[in-house]
Amino acid sequence: GRAESSLGTLADVNLNAAVSKEACPLNLAPTASTTAALALGDALAVAVLDARGFGSDDFARSHPGGALGRRLLTYVRDVMRSGDDVPSVGLDATLSDALFQITAKRLRMT
Known part of the structure; x- marks a missing residue:
């Protein structure tokens, strides 16, 4: 100043x-x-x-x-999430099933 x-x-x-x-x-x-x-x-x-x-x-x-x-x-x-808190689907699951699991576990990935 x-x-x-x-x-x-x-x-x-x-x-x-x-x-x-x-x-x-x-x-x-x-x-x-x-x-x-x-x-x-x-x-x-x-x-x-x-x-x-x-x-x-x-x-x-x-x-x-x-x-x-x-x-x-x-x-x-x-x-870190582990065990049942991690979304998981089998190799034969549909994409819709995978998205449902991701959303259900509330990981904010969508």
């Missing part, structure tokens, strides 16, 4: 992500400036992660219910 702004004058450090021109043809809509701010925020987050030695195990513990945490914490044993 601007070092001369009211917030800038109070800050110990000013990380300037100013852009000379927005991508908007009218130079009005915040386009390039929002991208620059996002990139600066991402860079700061990654620097803090690195400085703290934050690894995938830490991330998984912090986000156990989210898609990324689940990806790090889920093992084959957690999703």
Whole structure:
């Protein structure tokens, strides 16, 4: 931001992500400036992660219910089906019989 702004004058450090021109043809809509701010925020987050030695195990513990945490914490044993839970038909079964078995076992394959 601007070092001369009211917030800038109070800050110990000013990380300037100013852009000379927005991508908007009218130079009005915040386009390039929002991208620059996002990139600066991402860079700061990654620097803090690195400085703290934050690894995938830490991330998984912090986000156990989210898609990324689940990806790090889920093992084959957690999703593997066996025995009667696996759809199975003989070699002479019709395709209709096979689809019925897959659907009946609720494996979300259809």
